[in-house]
Amino acid sequence: MEIIILPSYKQVSHEVSRRIILSVRKNPGLVLGLATGKTMLGVYQNLVSTYQKENIDFSQVITFNLDEYIGLSPNDPLSFHSYMKENFFSKININPENTHILPTQPNDIEDACREFENLIKKSGGIDLQILGIGREGHIGFNEPSSSLQARTRVKTLTKTTLRDNFGLEKGPRFALTMGIGTIMDSNQILLMASGKVKAQAIARAVEGPLSSSCPASILQFHRDAKIILDRQAASLLKRKDYYKWVWKHKNEVNDVIKDKK
Secondary structure, three states, X not given: OEEEEEOOHHHHHHHHHHHHHHHHHHOOOOEXXXXXXXXXXHHHHHHHHHHHHHOOOOOOOEEEEOEEEOXXXXXXXXXXXXXXXXXXXXXXXXXXXXXXXXXXXXXXXXXXXXXXXHHHHHXXXXXXXXXXXXXXXXXXXXXXXXXXXXXXXXXXXXXHHHHHHHOOOOOOOEEEEOOHHHHHOOOEEEEEEOOHHHHHHHXXXXXXXXXXXXXXXXXXXXXXXXXXXXXXXXXXXXXXXXXXXXXXXXXXHHHHHHHHO
């Protein structure tokens, strides 16, 4: 787990989008796991801006979204189908057939989840998964107490999640979400967080014990997880000075090797 602390949300968004762009340029057929929410808006704005200015090609990229509410119309402004179309898909040259979002009104929940998992496998697995984090440490809609090995399934949303997402406790009570086991299968993970409201969850996820009470703590066991934070989100980390030191000096190892030759 690598912890990257930057001064502001703007710089966090730039760093995440920069890494996505590099990945797409290196692998035009990248399988990209996407997230939604306010935290992700800066990333999508940067990606769209780069597409418009530099003509980066998304035509072969395959995407899988983390989650979706159950019961809404796909065209409902609250749905993640609408969010992705409005903020990203409609503004780049991605092939709609390569975009995959869990259904809002599945005929059979178990079949829909099984099909989603199979599509990920047929695509060769997720190369790069983008994540946010909830105030209680959830990733996707894997709320506290979620199994750390679960696959894509239905979850009941907590009151905290409903308040954070809708401003009140009314709203879709259920969602389909990639399971933590599905997320952990990704080759690389970028989790981004901004603001003091996320500081406690980040501290528990990064420096706390592995626990289903903080589902994001499982990322401590991922082979290539990068946690990209602004100062406020990192404010409760006990070892933040060390993380900053590592980030500042990590590339100097190449100079050390050169000096020894």
